[in-house]
Amino acid sequence: MTTTNEPPVTGQRLDAAPQHPDIGAIELAGVLHALSDPIRLRIVAELAAGGERSCSSFELPVVKSTCTHHFRVLRGAGVIRTRLQGKTRLNSLRRADLERRFPGLLDAVLSAAVSAD
Amino acid sequence: MTTTNEPPVTGQRLDAAPQHPDIGAIELAGVLHALSDPIRLRIVAELAAGGERSCSSFELPVVKSTCTHHFRVLRGAGVIRTRLQGKTRLNSLRRADLERRFPGLLDAVLSAAVSAD
DNA sequence: CTATCAGTTCGATACTCATCGTACTAACTC
DNA sequence: GAGTTAGTACGATGAGTATCGAACTGATAG
Numbered sequence: 168m169t170t171t172n173e174p175p176v177t178g179q180r181l182d183a184a185p186q187h188p189d190i191g192a193i194e195l196a197g198v199l200h201a202l203s204d205p206i207r208l209r210i211v212a213e214l215a216a217g218g219e220r221s222c223s224s225f226e227l228p229v230v231k232s233t234c235t236h237h238f239r240v241l242r243g244a245g246v247i248r249t250r251l252q253g254k255t256r257l258n259s260l261r262r263a264d265l266e267r268r269f270p271g272l273l274d275a276v277l278s279a280a281v282s283a284d
Numbered sequence: 285m286t287t288t289n290e291p292p293v294t295g296q297r298l299d300a301a302p303q304h305p306d307i308g309a310i311e312l313a314g315v316l317h318a319l320s321d322p323i324r325l326r327i328v329a330e331l332a333a334g335g336e337r338s339c340s341s342f343e344l345p346v347v348k349s350t351c352t353h354h355f356r357v358l359r360g361a362g363v364i365r366t367r368l369q370g371k372t373r374l375n376s377l378r379r380a381d382l383e384r385r386f387p388g389l390l391d392a393v394l395s396a397a398v399s400a401d
Numbered sequence: 402c403t404a405t406c407a408g409t410t411c412g413a414t415a416c417t418c419a420t421c422g423t424a425c426t427a428a429c430t431c
Numbered sequence: 432g433a434g435t436t437a438g439t440a441c442g443a444t445g446a447g448t449a450t451c452g453a454a455c456t457g458a459t460a461g
Contacts, residue, residue, distance in 0.1 A: 195400045196320050199393070203317035204419080223437065233420055235439055240418095254428040254437050269396035271388060276316070279386035283312045321449085340407065350450055352409055357448090371407055371458040 185242055185249040185256070190264045193245035198269065201244035202276055207237050211246060211260065212280045215273075219250070219257040302359055302366040302373070307381045310362035315386065318361035319393055324354050328363060328377065329397045332390075336367070336374035 202208055210225055222234055229237075238258060241247045245264065250257045265273045319325055327342055339351055346354075355375065358364045362381065367374045382390045 195396050196322050196325060199316050200320035203313050203320050205313050208313060230421060231438065269392065271392040272396050275386065275388040275392040279312050279389050282386070347451060348408065
């Protein structure tokens with residue numbers, strides 16, 4: 168595919184590793200906004216139970232591209248970390264980072280999510 | 285003003301007391317969304333310090349109508365309570381209610397708001 | 402009664418966002 | 432190489448929302 172009649176993309180590379188904010192760059196409003204969506208709250212709650220999960224292991228009521236969107240929001244807010252492994256992306260909660268930045272916040276949200284279930 | 289040439293409004297009354305959700309009706313996603321705006325976060329943080337405050341006692345960088353909007357969002361989410369007194373509205377945090385519904389959540393957000401300040 | 406004050410209501414506007422479908426890509430399998 | 436798999440990229444769309452200004456209201460002060 169080096170000879171398509173379209174010019175090569177000048178933007179960011181597709182296979183670039185996913186970007187995660189530095190601990191200090193994690194903003195409270197951003198985290199709260201990321202957690203204020205029911206689907207993302209569900210992702211975070213399930214992620215809190217286990218270790219690393221691929222995107223497709225969640226049975227979410229949305230199509231793939233919407234799924235990508237939600238994981239990107241969570242990643243951009245600093246809530247989850249995404250690691251490339253072969254053809255899948257493994258997602259995990261940034262528990263330690265969030266705990267250092269906003270002590271008690273994630274636990275409070277998680278137990279609230281359970282009780283509101 | 286009882287004889288304007290316009291028919292009387294059929295909608296809700298203007299002076300109706302502000303509506304607050306029942307404790308059980310407070311939703312986690314709603315609370316997180318309400319707190320995910322910097323202006324509202326600031327209102328809540330200032331409200332956490334003292335008792336009752338009128339809307340205008342906050343020096344917010346927005347006009348009055350926008351102010352009304354933010355207080356309505358907070359009220360609708362169950363975060364604050366608004367009480368009519370004369371010509372002002374006195375707002376207070378629903379600390380006890382929130383603590384019962386989502387233990388530790390508000391405190392975690394408040395201390396996070398301070399540390400992120 | 403008139404004026405002021407505190408706040409709401411009502412558009413209007415611009416921006417964000419959750420969703421989808423289609424096309425694409427990169428790794429893996431056959 | 433041809434398919435399959437697990438996503439991402441890219442519009443497009445519709446819903447929500449943060450903002451403003453102007454008009455209004457209800458209580459109080461003069």
